[in-house]
Amino acid sequence: MLRLLCRSSAGSQTLVRWARRSQRGGGLLLHRALSCTSSRRCHGTGSGEVNGQPAENGSSNALYRDSVLLPKTEFPMKLTGQKLLDRELQIQQECGFADLYSWQRERKAKNKFCLHDGPPYANGDPHVGHALNKILKDIRNRFEMLRGRQVHYIPGWDCHGLPIELKALGDLGTSGLSPLQIRQKAREFAEGAIARQKAAFQRWGVMADWDQCYYTFDGTYEAAQLKVFQEMHSKGLIYQDYKPVFWSPSSGTALAEAELEYNPEHVSRAIYATFPLVTLPPKIASQKGLESVSVLVWTTQPWTIPANQAVCYMPNAQYSVVKRVDNSEKFLVATERTASIAALLGTDLQTVGTFTGSLLEGGICKHPTIPDKQVPLLPANHVTMVKGTGLVHTAPAHGMEDYSVASQFKLPVECMVDEDGKFNELAGAELQKLSVVTEGNDKVISMLKQCNALLKEEQCVHSYPYDWRTKQPVVIRPSKQWFINTETLKDKAKEALQKVRVLPESARSSLLTMLDRRTYWCISRQRSWGVPIPVFYHKESGEALINKYTVSHIAQLFKEKGSDCWWELPIETLLPPEVLKKSKAGAVSDYVRGEDVLDIWFDSGASWAAVLEAESDSRADVYVEGKDQIGGWFQSSLLTSVAVRNKAPYKSLVVHGFAVSEKGEKMSKSVGNVVDPDVVINGGKGPTEPAYGADVLRWWVAESNVFSEVQIGPSVLNSARDSISKLRNTLKFLLGNLQGFDPRLQAVDPKQMHYIDQYMLHLLREYSIKVTDAYSEFDAGRVIRVLQAFITRELSSFYFSIIKDRLYCDAEDSLGRRSCQTVLEEILDGVTRSIAPILPHMAEEVYLHAPGHDEGETLFKSGWIKSSSVWRRPGLEEAVEGACAIRDCFLSSIPGKNAARYDLTVAIEPGLLFELMESLQEEPTSTTSQLAELMMAARVNLATKMPRDLDPEALLNHGTFLINLEGGVIREESAYSIAVTPTSAARCPRCRRYTANSADCLCPRCQSVISQAH
Structure with a gap:
């Protein structure tokens, strides 16, 4: 039989009857009331001294001081400076941060x-x-581990590439150094950087097995990478060709799109x-007035003019021959660009003839700087009308679209620029050895x-x-x-x-755009x-020898010896007879080894093959990186994985923004706005750079909207520190009131609890669901907002203010106090676990002080928030929230005054509403009922109508409360009235509630507690 919030008391029989008649389909579903005249849940105490700690003013107060059960805990309210730093390091040591990842990998998990x-x-x-990236990942990993999943997270480092090479060599440059000498210096530099970064990540509390990381310069990694290379080559996706590439004269190497950054402020001399x-297009040659016409082109790169091989037009666009009014020069331009060109030249342009672009086929122009050279007019779809003249100067050697035109029409691709970015001999004596960009x-020109x-x-x-x-x-x-055919x-x-x-x-469209851009x-x-x-x-033909036999052999050598062996070993070892035989190649003496290395985006893009292949799915649940990886690692990983396995290497992508200064500016040493995470944690010079510790840095990451630019600076960090301090205050209150309580022995069954205590368990369950959902969405900011709302509204302003009297002044082992402590322990446990992924140091510190577990236990080995569906009991919300609606009405009648000085008649x-209130107060009048506790009044009278002898000075108020049953099948809006009068009772010298018969004697509750104690 359904029981609704009821004990077997006569005063609750009406509620049981209501429960029975409201039963449908074996269960009663009560829904929150949808409306009332005041807010459903009360968030102001309306009282001051009753729930505060008893003051020590007067001998009677001092008599009972020791009998009041005030909070006691060794958990410190504040930790600052060196004490904070020492405590965090001590927590890491005591709670086994270094071994946590390995522990969870060894446990069984579904x-x-x-x-x-x-x-x-x-x-x-x-x-x-x-910090932003690693902490964001760690928050999610710790959450997943807490809720019982086995986390796979292997930190890695990208160890190759030009920046490392340049920094390692410094002022030495590469002159006189062998490749092996360069590699040795670069490796040493990379290893030093890795050691510093790794130490920082560990200090931030990032959970991993730091002895089992992956490095792109490891032989095993390089071997896995070559396996990907080989499979892509065997599918014809990797090939060698002579075609335009982005070339960095300052680095002396080709670059991929991902290695570029675009400067929006670049200034060019456009012409x-x-x-x-010299030869009119045949289809318009008969038209009059087309003599002495010049094709007009616009370019921002005048240095490419000597390499011109054609001028391109848009076949479907309209073109006009126009004549300058001031000097009769004639130009061929796109019709829609005529007005802009006239304005540019400061003269009118008279139209001589207009025709469709397709009619330009067959026209031939004279090259402006190379005598006797002629170039054709050719159709091309990349021509635009946004700027310029609608006719595009085409240099196949120096433009990607230009090269496509050359491929289609068999134009020569002559390179006039050397690796240093200077004109070579093909450009002629006047230009040779001049830097093309200067x-x-x-x-x-x-x-x-x-x-x-x-x-x-212009x-x-x-x-x-x-070059980035x-x-x-x-x-x-x-x-x-060497190219990958991404097309x-x-x-x-x-x-x-x-x-x-x-x-x-929104990041998906950027990913797709980047893919489209890369042919x-x-x-x-x-x-x-x-x-x-x-x-x-x-040696003679220059033909490349590369196949599955050669690559597999090299991969095995790399796995055993590392890639230095490419330079260390004789070519006879790299290309042994059995490999030559399988390759059907000639003698080893006919060959030389290549000197190029792979793009580091290919290095890191193959990480799935080196790190994930051992996993059952061989796909990651998620990749988490900054938005710069949309055209970088996200894309190179996708392309290599799709090429080899026909699937993405990830199920989800999380794209976060960049860390910027507090003003939203990019951080720069020259500007002086760089925030160093080491200074954030350990402090810097002077009081303006205090030691915040690692948890403040983690809170900053969690609280930020990581999907946009993430600001950091003194005010942000101070705010994070203050938020953590407020949280510590709440946790200290919870710990203090659990002194001497052992939940394993003294916990109260929810069915025996006060209704407000049961209601708090219900709210805690709601809180845990919201927090779990937020973590699952990579939204730690929502976790913090939900946490702060729960602490501010449900705990500090509501529950804590109501229960202090019961906690401090009821008998230590009373059911009411133990009921309250049981809930406080559940709240402490739930809140601590909910913040643990964000603040692991503080969470473990709280756990060390918390009751209910053995010494040596750690929070992170004990699971996620434990909430029960039993906590959601039928009728519970309506009973407490109905009372809260009445409480709001009561407090609004005495704004700014102490609720404890008043008697309340309801x-x-x-x-239904009366029956609900009767479940909270079975007697017509009471100073100790659950309803009186909720109202925080001296006395509560509960009746079906106002008494006739009501004090004429009483403050009257009215309200309504709507109860919804079973999704609206049963609805009842109940009216209520309240009368508020000053109490005639005296203030009890022990509990300071106005419930005593006289000022010098204890109230009945306190008399009972004191007599039991003696």
């Missing part, structure tokens, strides 16, 4: 969670970007140049002026690609390189991406520090 760590770059000290039409550019081909020059501020390492402009030049992979990659969850979802991926680099491309070249007509 479910697994794999977060694959994107490798930070091993080229410098740890910074706040590292309008004329290409005289004096070479100037010289070409000068040459155009000399031959009257320069119509106009400064153009536009976005231009820079040297911060210098790059050029596009053709080079013989054939794009559709598969997009399809795989559709099955991936992306947070925030091929240049993966060879002209450096020494990296994984060598395992290719041999024929009149409710017979019905």
